[in-house]
Amino acid sequence: MVNQETVFITGGAGFLGSYIASKLVAEGYKVVVYDAFIRYSNPFFDSKFLERQFQSRFQGTKDKVIFVRGDTSHKSFLQKSILDHKPSVIIHLAALPIADIGDKNPDEAISSIIDGTINILNIIKDVNFVRRFVYTSSSMVYGDFEHNPADEEHPKKPKSIYGGTKLAGEVLTEAYARRYRIPYTIIRPSAIYGPGDVNRRVVQIFLENAFEDRPIKLHNGGTSKLDFSFVEDIADGFILAAFHPKAENQIFNITRGEGRQLKEAVDIIQNLIGHPLKIEITSPDFHRPERGALSIEKAKKLIGYDPKYSLEQGVEKYYQFFKQFYTDDARE
Numbered sequence: 001m002v003n004q005e006t007v008f009i010t011g012g013a014g015f016l017g018s019y020i021a022s023k024l025v026a027e028g029y030k031v032v033v034y035d036a037f038i039r040y041s042n043p044f045f046d047s048k049f050l051e052r053q054f055q056s057r058f059q060g061t062k063d064k065v066i067f068v069r070g071d072t073s074h075k076s077f078l079q080k081s082i083l084d085h086k087p088s089v090i091i092h093l094a095a096l097p098i099a100d101i102g103d104k105n106p107d108e109a110i111s112s113i114i115d116g117t118i119n120i121l122n123i124i125k126d127v128n129f130v131r132r133f134v135y136t137s138s139s140m141v142y143g144d145f146e147h148n149p150a151d152e153e154h155p156k157k158p159k160s161i162y163g164g165t166k167l168a169g170e171v172l173t174e175a176y177a178r179r180y181r182i183p184y185t186i187i188r189p190s191a192i193y194g195p196g197d198v199n200r201r202v203v204q205i206f207l208e209n210a211f212e213d214r215p216i217k218l219h220n221g222g223t224s225k226l227d228f229s230f231v232e233d234i235a236d237g238f239i240l241a242a243f244h245p246k247a248e249n250q251i252f253n254i255t256r257g258e259g260r261q262l263k264e265a266v267d268i269i270q271n272l273i274g275h276p277l278k279i280e281i282t283s284p285d286f287h288r289p290e291r292g293a294l295s296i297e298k299a300k301k302l303i304g305y306d307p308k309y310s311l312e313q314g315v316e317k318y319y320q321f322f323k324q325f326y327t328d329d330a331r332e
């Protein structure tokens, strides 16, 4: 399939971006990934498994993606790259993606999330070829959920620097869009998991500890709920929202749409692994917002978003990826 349209993905070398880029390549788009190749975990404590996760990205699509190494905070190079490739769609994923790091390094969160977004908006306002700007926000903009499921109109009371800067990026996107008529879509994902993540998020840590026979820590017994979302579904949702005419100038929650307790994810892993796991119950973590399900009704109705993976199905896929690694010679 040949498609002349170019999609420019900032942060496209990352976990979610690599799925979106690979799917777009398969659909025939020209895909330009603009990424600073930042690593958030300490390389001296990384496991070999993280390398495997990196290597699982872009399988079969590496040669078809144009990789540009660049930082969104470097406006002149970003501008040159956008002018060179003249994309019709820009999907902006590049951001410091971890709330805990954002709280510890607010300057980095602000430069990465706010400055990077402003730079892109300032470039887009002066060109005429971009017909959609997709801004990646987060469920962290809501803070503690006041109702469940949280729809897009839910009050925005972020409890972290990360959530605050993501919300600032939304406000700026809408302000630029109103002022300069930039067509945009804002997406709020949550708790994405699956093969290829190297940021050691919760499902990955659970699986790692399960395979390594280490205790799995569950704050407050793992009763907190998250809207765990399998990465394939989220990538499909982004692509739908980026191109659908009805997604123009809209905000969408793009998640699985179900609140599941952390201990449920552990139970699923325990069933798959077939023996009792070591569990350590720790005190509640009050820094994290109390979340749950996000409503995906708007995305379902307006653009036909239809996530396929239940938590059981998604965790099983991720489990198989781990199992392959742990039974492979490559591990040694």
Ligand SMILES: NC(=O)c1ccc[n+]([C@@H]2O[C@H](COP(=O)([O-])OP(=O)(O)OC[C@H]3O[C@@H](n4cnc5c(N)ncnc54)[C@H](O)[C@@H]3O)[C@@H](O)[C@H]2O)c1
Binding pocket: 010, 011, 012, 013, 014, 015, 016, 017, 034, 035, 036, 037, 038, 039, 070, 071, 072, 073, 092, 093, 094, 095, 096, 097, 098, 111, 112, 116, 136, 137, 138, 139, 188, 189, 190, 191, 192, 193, 197, 198, 199
């Ligand atoms: N993973 C989740 O659960 C989740 C949930 C909500 C929102 N998000 C958002 O989705 C996006 C993608 O997250 P991810 O999980 O794929 O993270 P990731 O760390 O795997 O990918 C982020 C990518 O952005 C790049 N990047 C970061 N700052 C940059 C900069 N200033 N210039 C250029 N490149 C830069 C990194 O090198 C990395 O490749 C982020 O905006 C994140 O905040 C993720």
